[in-house]
Amino acid sequence: MCQLLGMNCNVPTDICFSFAGFRARGGLTDHHRDGWGIAFFEGAGARVFLDPSPSADSPVAELVKHYPIRSLNVIAHIRKATQGEVRLENTHPFQRELWGRYWIFAHNGNLKNFAPTLTGRFLPVGTTDSELAFCYLLDRLAQRFPQGTRDIAELHAELRVLAIEIGSHGEFNFLLSDGDQLFAHCSSRLCYIVRKAPFPVAHLADEDLTVDFNEVTTPLDRVAVIATTPLTDNERWTQIVPGNLLAFRDGEPVALRDTSTVAQDYPRGTVTNA
Amino acid sequence: MCQLLGMNCNVPTDICFSFAGFRARGGLTDHHRDGWGIAFFEGAGARVFLDPSPSADSPVAELVKHYPIRSLNVIAHIRKATQGEVRLENTHPFQRELWGRYWIFAHNGNLKNFAPTLTGRFLPVGTTDSELAFCYLLDRLAQRFPQGTRDIAELHAELRVLAIEIGSHGEFNFLLSDGDQLFAHCSSRLCYIVRKAPFPVAHLADEDLTVDFNEVTTPLDRVAVIATTPLTDNERWTQIVPGNLLAFRDGEPVALRDTSTVAQDYPRGTVTNA
Structure with missing residues (x-):
């Protein structure tokens, strides 16, 4: 099983703290040794x-850990290969352009007997079920909105239909962003936290590292972090209810029709990375 | 004016030596301070x-200089902005997917009154003439070969037509690769060198750095390096005749209809980066 990490903020923020713990799951505190990737939006660029x-x-990863790239939307992934060899072209996140915007996608799960019909506009370069699902998503968005859309409710509604369709083939936790908003779909396991003033002193679950966010933020900053399992062991993370698709914008989930979540306390010290 | 650097090889090769000199042109030995980028193909991935x-x-750049990524096709670019602000989305090289392959493109020059009609399949994210030209190239390739092609002669013939058309709007030196082959179009200034056994001891023009390629290669290796101006001051580079499009594969130019070049000695110590 792979690990997902996403960040969505209202001001450009660096992900160094969360990445330090997340990265440890790629072979140190966990067994996801089949590659990794991280994508940062900066303006329209990625x-x-x-x-x-x-x-x-x-x-x-050493560079990313120490080089504070500030971004409104970040998607990272550590891979445990299920389908597709360990090769660069099978490494998440994947990137494509649609409607003059870059789209970034990463997936955790395993889709079986998933062989959608593609128009050819977006084709996988590698051999993963994940990239195939991404191409199918974009293909369908392109057909549904030939002139494009940046309307979060429209995109959410269409992506929800697609998530249900693709999710019928297996586990389909994913993060998707066009640089404006970040969509997080939970099919089995995905949680998030919104950090805002008064900011906490957070302690990583995977490394003995603590940060006092009050020292590195302003009172107006708001940051949502989304991860497969909680990255800190002294904060309250919210489990996304399986079957739900959340849309994050400006550092928080946007209230849309399908945003039901249930808060869940993860007891200190019992966080797992299984 | 921007700086281009390309590499095409018959075995995966690192570009650390050439990159060391090329990189110096981005603010040290030259005035191209508006960003830079480098793309490495590794298998089908990039x-x-x-x-x-x-x-x-x-x-x-420090990472790239010291981390020997081995690749068959590399494209790098240092930017001197002409059109489009200094922003990430305007930074070359640009990447898109066509026919289930990644395509990488970088441009040196300036296109005026270039406003092609695009189908919408490939749209620029930024505001450069360069990315617009890239989108137009791919759009036209997609129309010309709806089922795709990897035939170097077919691609070369179509790209040559497009290079002439786009080049009528201004300077259009470019490097383009799909990971199999690397196309190099000279509209004003582009040169290359093919290194093979017996390998030379090469000395950089932009930094006092020498490498004896015999120590880091096998007798069967063949590496073509393409650059705006020669990167070394003790080797014989071949100037590509303006108006020509070369296709490099397995570390050398492929003999196609339009490959006329003229060798030109660059005297020691008189290499310029203007």
């Missing part, structure tokens, strides 16, 4: 760092 | 490192 080697040993 | 800050100061 930077994608991919490495088919384990994140715990990766010089690229 | 890694693109982009940085809108000067390459001479960039921590990402």
Whole structure:
């Protein structure tokens, strides 16, 4: 099983703290050694760092850990290969352009007997079920909105239909962003936290690292962090109810028809990365 | 004026030596301080490192210089902005997917009154003439070959037509690769060198750095390096005749209808980066 990490903020924020703990899951505190990647939106542009080697040993991960790229939307992924060899082209997140915007996608799960018909406009380069699902999503969005849309409710409604359809083939937790908003779909396991003033002193679950966010933020900052399992062991994370698709914008979930969630306390010290 | 660097090889090769000299042109030995980028194909996958800050100061460039990514096709670019602000989305090289392959493109020049009609399949994210030209190229390739093609002669013939058409709007030196082959179009200034056994001892023009390629290669290796101006001051580079499009594969130009070139000696010590 792979690990997902997303961040959506109202001001450009660096992800160094969360990434430090997340990265440890790529071969150090967990067994996801089949590559990793992280994508940062900066304005309309996107930077994608991919490495088919384990994140715990990766010089690229070392750079990302220490180089504070500030971004409104970030998607990261550590891979445990299920379908597709360990190769660069099978490394998440994946990127495509639609409607003059970059779209970034990462998936956790395993889709079986998933062989959708594609128009050819978006085709997978690698051999994963994940990239195929991404191409199918974009293909369908392109057909549904030939002139494009940036309307979060319209996109959410269509993506929800697609998530149900694709999710019928298996586990389909995913993060998707066009740089404006970040969609998080939970089919089995995905949680989030919204950090805002008064900011907490957070302690990582995977590394003995603590940060007092009051020292690095302003009172107006708001940051949502989405992850497969909680990254800190002293904060209250919200489990997304399986079957739900959340849309994050400006550092919080947007109230849309399908946003039911249930808060769940993760007891200190019992966080797992299984 | 921007700087282009390309590499095409018959075995995966690192570009650390050439990149060391090329990078110096981004703010150190030359005035191209408006960002830089480099893309490496590895199998069907591609890694693109982009940085809108000067390459001479960039921590990402520092990583690339010391982390030997081995690749058959590399395209790098240092930007001197003509059209489009200095922003990540305007930083070359650009990437798109067509026919289930990634395509990478970088441009040196300036296109005026270039406003092609696009189908919408490929749209620019940023505001450069370069990305617009790339989208137009792919749009036309997609129309010309609806089922796709990997035939180098077919691609070359179509790209040549497009290069002439787009080049009528201004300077249009470009590098383009789909991971199999690398196309290099010279509209004003582009040169290349093919290194093979017996390998030379090469000395950079932009930094006092020498490498004996015999120590890091096997007798069967063949590497073509393409650059705006020669990167070394003790080798014989071949100037591509303006108006010509070369296709490189397995580390050398492929003999196609339009490959006329003229060798030109660059005297030692008189290499310019203007």
